[in-house]
Amino acid sequence: MFQRVIVLVMDSVGIGALPDADQYGDAGANTLGNIARSLGGLFLPVMNKLGLGAVAPIEGLKPVTQTGFYGKMAEKSHAKDTTSGHWELAGQPIFTPFPVYPNAFPEEVISKFVRLINRPVLGNKVASGTEIIAELGAEHMATGYPIVYTSADSVFQIAAHEDIIPLQDLYEMCRIAREQVCVGEHAVGRIIARPFIGVPGNFTRTANRHDYSLEPNGDTVLDTLKKDGFAVIGIGKISDIYAHRGITRSFSSKSNDDGMSILLDLVRSNTGSGLIMANLVEFDSTYGHRNDVVGYGRALERLDGQLALLIDSLQVSDLLIITADHGCDPTFAGSDHTREYVPLLVYYHNCPGGELGIRETFADVGQTIADNFSIAKLDYGRSFLHKLVR
Structure with missing residues (x-):
């Protein structure tokens, strides 16, 4: 045809x-x-x-x-x-719907992620991507801690400033979340890397987003x-x-x-x-x-x-x-x-x-x-x- x-x-x-x-x-x-x-x-x-x-x-x-x-x-x-x-x-x-987290991720998910990436995280809330980097971006830049958040969708999102956490490190965090944290009952549809640039009060998300989906x-x-x-x-x-x-x-x-x-x-x-x-x-x-x-x-x-x-x-x-x-x-x-x-x-x-x-x-x-x-x-x-x- x-x-x-x-x-x-x-x-x-x-x-x-x-x-x-x-x-x-x-x-x-x-x-x-x-x-x-x-x-x-x-x-x-x-x-x-x-x-x-x-x-x-x-x-x-x-x-x-x-x-x-x-x-x-x-x-x-x-x-x-x-x-x-x-x-x-x-x-x-x-x-069978993917799991969603209207009240943020449970402690067992966050604590495992923190242990595997060997650093604390900020956020862990349901939020808009632009709003959460405006809220926590400055603290993230000061501490180097990644920002974790979700939405009404089945997603585990990790936001990080490209000058604070290099892209390859952010992508590795996402791979860890995909392969070792968000599994079994917590197997969300997507892990999403959400890199951004700029200064407090003027942050911009970049085109270097990367999604890690289930098969x-x-x-x-x-x-x-x-x-x-x-x-x-x-x-x-x-x-x-x-x-x-x-x-x-x-x-x-x-x-x-x-x-x-x-x-x-x-x-x-x-x-x-x-x-x-x-x-x-x-x-x-x-x-x-x-x-x-x-x-x-x-x-x-x-x-x-x-x-x-x-x-x-x-x-x-x-x-x-x-x-x-x-x-x-x-x-x-x-x-x-x-x-x-x-x-x-x-x-x-x-x-x-x-x-x-x-x-x-x-x-x-x-x-x-x-x-x-x-x-x-x-x-x-x-x-x-x-x-x-x-």
Whole structure:
């Protein structure tokens, strides 16, 4: 069928609350819809033409003739985070939620970490990353003690100033946490290195973040593609999310713009038959978690312009899938992810366009990829390849 499948994950770009959102405290969440309403409309002509405006009402998007296939997907996993969303996209939903720590980490976790890194820690609380470095950054610089914190997600985050704790030392602390501390009942979804620079009152997180994820429960479509000799290229934090499994080449990115630049270069080149998967994290990390509605909206509009370049760069045998991994509605109180449907926009040269409906699981993406490359079927998901090419 298609020689290459390009999956672009707009991190946190949800499109309306799931039926069970109230169980997560997210009733009424709608990342795209609420941003558009708050800003008096969004200008997204490319995504609108692909069918976004036909998926759900979004202020500013007017009815047009769709040139792509469109729908939305529900998350089958019992979660609403990056790891669960991406694993499910690749065919491995999770049904036992990762542990979370709304009251901070228990003493047994912290004491073990302190003993293994041979120094005390600061923090151990639920906090925003920018707020906790503003609060504890000066003390961290004076003592050299790393800052440990968590959020509503299943994460163990370690923040450190790059001039106080060198990056390699910070990464080693994260490896210790991943391999020796956050294990068993405390096996959080991700350990995250959160380096920053600057001076008290003016700290800035850097692009040297690094995620240490659990390994997926079973084989993902990435694993099978790699085993069968296909290229599997990850952009941004894709390789980290899958614990570096099933990846043949990986490109880190510093921003959405950088990620799109890398993606455009790869799409325009001969990467071989297989999968290119990119994550655009700034929607989530820079705008969603910081409740920056204006910034989020402008970033969406900027991506829309870049999608025009991406579509023009597609080769005749390329299939483009645009989706997300969860929501993070910046209009909501708090700064946590939100339990939402995610958009599903699909395009290839001269495709007729049409509806893909409401999909029961993100795994439909992985199953479609498996179907396209005639590799082993996944345990979850229904392929929509037959709907694309009749």
